[in-house]
Structure formats: structure tokens, C-alpha cells
Amino acid sequence: MLTDSDRFAFETRRHHAFASTGNAYDASQCDEAIRTGDTLIVLTEQVVAIAMTWPFAVTETCGKLHALAPPKPGEDLAALARSLHVRAADFRHAADLARRLGFPLDPQLIPLLDMPAE
Template identity: 90%
Template sequence: MLTDSERFAFETRRHHAFASTGNAYDASQCDEAIKTGDTLIVLAEEVVAIAMTWPFAVTATCGKLHSLSAPRPGENLAALALSLHVRAADFRHAADLARRLGFPIDPQLIPLLDMPAE
């Protein structure tokens, strides 16, 4: 018989869709339903982002959201995620979703995500 942890061995992800990156930014600042690490999606601008105090895009386009600065030499995804108070899994999930939607990933994240460049 399966235990509860085996039966429910999945991770819940929260996605929030917006009409614009400006709306996404504003909502991430005041909507208590949006938590750090949640995924923000703006189809019209081809942006996928991660919610936090300063929400940032994982896509090449960031719109009104923040873009990441270049990783420091030797910095890996875990260190970058820790510095932003999110999880590496949040990055991987957002980048995977962006790829599936056909949105270009921020080129400086590709080596950290171990994803092939397109």
C-alpha cells in the first residue's frame, strides 16, 4: 500500500497570468495570493517571470519586470537562487514553461540551467 507521501509525490506550482508586465509587477507587490517563487506569465509580451519583491523575468524579454544581472564568475544556479530568496527549482520550472511556450530564455541563464541554446 502506498503512503501519503508516495501517493501525493508531486509539487504544487502557482501560476499567475497577466495582460501586461506592468500588471504583473503591480500585482506581485500587493496581491497576497502571489508568493515568492510563484510563476508569472504574460503571454502578450512573451514573458515568464518569478515572483518576489522585485519580480524578474527568465525570458529574454522582461518588459516592466526586472532582468537579472550577469552571473558572477563561477556562480551556479543554486547560489543565484539563494541570493534572490527563491529556489533553483523555481528557475527551472519557469524556464521550462517559457521554452514550451516558445519564448526565448534570457541568454545568461542558459548555462546555469544546463539548457541547450536555441
């Protein structure tokens, strides 16, 4: 018998929009509807982030969320994602969304994402 994930050719993504990065941080700590790997969006601060215990921005601006430490020498996106207990696909999705919204990406992520600097 096929499960829903076997039957459909798409992946569901959960997005959560907030008025501020402070609100996003607080909600990611206590709202059970927000799960690790979900995308957090704060339009007013031009921030797109990934939810986890310490939610972190993929955008140049992080506000009250965490910024990523510089990648270790030789570290690729898959290794970085594993170290944060999220998926590389979560990074790619959040970065793509930030780009579509016109928000500058965290410059240290650009080489890991194989995206043009724009």
C-alpha cells in the same frame, strides 16, 4: 501520520497570468495570493517570470519586470537562486514553461540551467 506533501509524488506550482508586465509587477507587490517563487506569465509580451519583492523575468524580454544581472564568475544556479530567496527549481520550472511556450530565454541563464540554446 503522513502529511499531504509526504503522501503525493508531485509538487504544486502556482501560476499567475497577466495582460501586461506592468500588471504583473503591480500584482506581485500587493496581491497576497502571489508568493515568492510563483510563476508569472504574460503571453502578450512573451514573458515568464518569478515572483518576489522584485519580480524578474527568465525570458529574454522582461517588459516592466526586472532583468537579472549577469551571474558572478563561478556562480551556479543554486547560488543565484539563494541570493534571490527563491529555489533553483523555480528557475528550472519557469524556464521550462517559457521554452514550451516558445519564448526566448534570457541568454545568460542558459549555461546555468544546463539547457541547449535552441
